[in-house]
Amino acid sequence: MTRPHVAPGAVFALCVGLYLAAAAALTWVATAQPWLGLRLGVVGQSVVVTDIAQGSAVSRDMIGKALLGLSADNQPTIPVTPLDLIEEPDGIGDQETQRRFFDRQDRLHDALRSGAVTLTFDQADGPESVAVRVQESRPVSDLPMKFWTQIFVAFVGMFIGTWVVCLRPHEQAGWWFLLSGIGLALASSSAAIYSSRELALSLKAYSVACRVNSGGSLLFGIGMVTLFLSYPRRIVPKPVLWLPTLLIGACILLVLGPGWPDNLNNAPDFIAIIMVALLLVIAAQVAANRRDPAARAMLGWLGVSVAVGAGGFVLTSILPTLMGLAPVIEQSTAFLFFLIIYAGIALAVTRYRLFDLANWSYGILFYGLGVALLLGLDAALIYGLSLGRAPAFGIALAAICTVYLPLRDKVWVLLKRKREIPAEELYRRVTQIAHARDPEDKQRLLRKFWSDIFNPLRIKDQPASTTITALQDDGRILTLASIGNLPALSLELAGQGSRLFSSRDLARADAILSLLDASLSQHETYLQAVSAERLRINRDMHDNIGVLLLSALHTGPRERKDLLIRQTLADLRELISNPDQTDWDLRDLLADLRAEIITHFEAAHITVTWQADEITKGRISHRLAHALRAFLREGTSNILRHSGATEAKVRIALESDGLQLTLSDNGSGFDSSVASLGNGFRNLRNRFTQLQGAFSYSTGAKGTTLTAFLPLFSTQKEAAAE
The missing domain is CATH 2.30.42 (Pdz3 Domain)
Structure with a gap:
């Protein structure tokens, strides 16, 4: 037979309802006076x-x-x-x-x-x-703030304890935590009754409330001490875990026994002893878990919260009472210190953001030290120099603001600077990785880079599908996403295993990966630009310079040969030093090309026919001009070298959306499978494709025909057609 399952959410809601009902009952008791x-x-x-x-x-x-x-x-x-x-x-x-x-x-x-x-x-x-x-009866509106403060502390203690148990119902530590919450709730709620009285309560009411208060305070000690004996690691044998219950239970019987209130004033002594024992147990846990970063992080939450919470309560409320002095602050206000303890323990037991303790601990330390200095200086001025409370506090606050806070900021900057690589060194290393040519060198530099930043215990490769940088296993592992051609990595335990990775480490890794990705992209863009420029120079050298040199080679008269060589040199200088020259006048360009092409054919004793539609004016970009020139020169070069033709025909037609170019001859044709492997036709096809045009050729025994379409922009088409 299976046991019925009750949802943790339902249990939690029921408990919260009971706590609210208890708070309402306490309010009724306080107003029934x-x-x-x-x-x-x-x-x-x-x-x-x-x-x-x-x-x-x-x-x-x-x-x-x-x-x-x-x-x-x-x-x-x-x-x-x-x-x-x-x-x-x-x-x-x-x-x-x-x-x-x-x-x-x-x-x-x-x-x-x-x-x-x-x-x-x-x-x-x-x-x-x-x-x-x-x-x-007393109006509810007349209840002082101290009443609601203590009711709030009681409710929050029970609320957090129940929340932890509902999250982790099978962990014994959660139940000890809840027991301490019950003790805190009993102590705080009972104190709310008698500490907020107008003048007097009956002996019966005091008898119940004081017993509940003392018993709750000591019950809190049972839960806390036993919790830290077993969490995050059990440091004593199981039977010893019940020792706090027996010892503190005996104290409860002594304080609440038949001789009440004779032993009531022993309660502060017992509470102080329990707090000291609690700190010793936490110290023992720190020693037992010194090699476990996650456990140390949990104990860090606990240590900070207990030191601030319990220490604050003892120093401001218990210790002055033991010394026969008035409490520094009212007990109702001092109960708020316990909320710090509960918040820290709840974060530790639920393992919430353990990895961020290192970041927050500095802030807690600095602000805690500032508050301690403020209170200490204020007390020194009041009791040492007999100043009034208001002037003493003003002087102390001014001293903290003008001396301590600037000094704190400088210390923080100094500590941060020692832990981080300077920005200029970071940029140099990122650029070095991005510019490395050999993939093995790139990966070696990348691993060395992350090792120098976080000093992890281990660096492992991750699947290429890892695209998210994230913290895993409570900050034990920092997973780095793959970018570009760099692999994804996982870093285990920063500082050679001495600490967990924090959210600040995660943000820093994200920022560095973004910088590295941008550097890789920029370098890749640079390499593509270099490759494209080399391809352009190669294409122009082949299509333009090669044709001119070939024509000079086949030209007989020396004057003509010199002219072609000078033209070749001029084109070569323009090709190298001025790749982004200004636009060309289309009519002048066609006239220059007509003279050049006809001269080449006539030098080779080939009859040429040039047919071009009338173009009155208009300008085209240098890229279109180069494509037009390359088409005619490459076609002329092929006719001169391979065709054996006696006649050639050039046709340039102005159409609605561009220029239709045709160059044909009556030669013997060529093997198209061989031509497709050459640079010339491949370059022409690439040129026209990049310009959203088209290039094709056909060849046979009766000759070869090259056809191309060169698109013009609308303004160029209108100008050319005028």
Whole structure:
């Protein structure tokens, strides 16, 4: 029989609903207390009315007056002292004072429950008694921010713990994490009840709330210490994992036992000891996982979060209490430090972006150091030089902004510079790879390049289909996409296995690959341009220069031979030094070509007929001019060398979209299979194809005919037809 499966999402939603219901119940408990509508604060040794809420029965004239005591009808006055406003009862030093505190709180609460009380205020002319009616419940809007802060911390602790368990229900570490979340929720929510009271709670309410608070705090310690004994690696035998439960459980029984509240003030001592033990366990985990980068990254999250969170709570709330001093910040605010712990542990347990810890840790370290310096300097100015709080804080803040922050930026730039290759060296290496001719040299340079940048433990080839650069296996592997003719690679563990790859490494690799791809493309474009230029020179040498030299060779008169050689040299200079010459006048070009071609044929004693449509004006580009010249010269060269013809005919017709060119002879023809292998006809076909024209030839026993079509742009066609 199979067990029914419950979706983790449904479990999570149910738990969140229960937490919200618990938060609503706590809010009801907080509002079910008698209410005067007074905001009370401590000034010196007096309890002073700092504000009066709207709807209160007390006159606003009493704002700023000291509240001396409170009494119910026909009952003795109960004095109100600064101790009655203490936020955390377990911070009271001795048991006798603690019992008097709870007794007076219970009496004050009973008096308020009576419905009508007499408040005694200190006036200039003596005490003044004011009779007021106490409301049975407290408005929700009157609950202070500290109440909602602690409820929020409790909810978030349970929320994150449940989320982790739902993500990884079969991992024991997740359940220990949830147990610590339950402890935090119990401690924070119970503290929200008594720390946000207006004046007093009953002894019964204190008994329950303080027990839950102390028990929750110690339960948090059980979950945390056991979690780090087993995660990310179990560092003790399994039976020892239950040792924190036994030891801290005994502390819970001692604090919450029948003698309560006699041992209540021991709770801060136990919490401080647990925090020290927690730090020692984390240190042991770091030592046990020193060769595992992923585990070190997880412990980095944990170490940073626990150091900041637990350390902040102990330094600002627990340690001052142990030293007999007032807490640096209210306990309700100090609970927010636990959210830092939970965020870090949740990231570690779920293994979220472990590879980014190295990037974020510097920021956390610098900002944490800045806050510590700010608080330390502020305290030194207040207690050392007896400055007021506002001037001391202003001076400390100015010092941090003008000295520490610029120094921090310089240190960060220095650290970053030491880890990265300079931009000019990076560009040189990329260019060297792109320009390498031999494929083996290119791959060798590429591997050396990535090795110098990230110093990985291993570099492996990847399939050519790898087209995405990405982090894999929690940052253990950085996969580099293939670009151009370069292979895809995978880099394992940066810094010779000392660290994971980070998202910053990924972004840097992407940027370098983009630069390398652009350099490869530019070099390929350069090589193609060089090849195209060589092909152009080769084609023009064959089609133009070769024809002129051949004509000079067959010319008898010396003057004519010299003229052809000079023309050849002029064309050669133009071919090499001025490949992008200006446009040609079509009519002048045809006239020059007619004279040149007829001269070549007449020198070889071949009768030539030149037929060309009337062209009045118009200009064509140098590419069209070269194609026209190459067609006539290559055709003439073939007739002179191979045909044995006695007659040749040239026909140039102006059509609607270009020039139709025909060159024919009455020779013996040639073998077309041989001609197709030569450069001449192949060059002509390529020329005309590139110009979106056409070239063809036919040959037989009665002669050869070359045909070509040279397209003209619309403006050129209109000008030529005018």
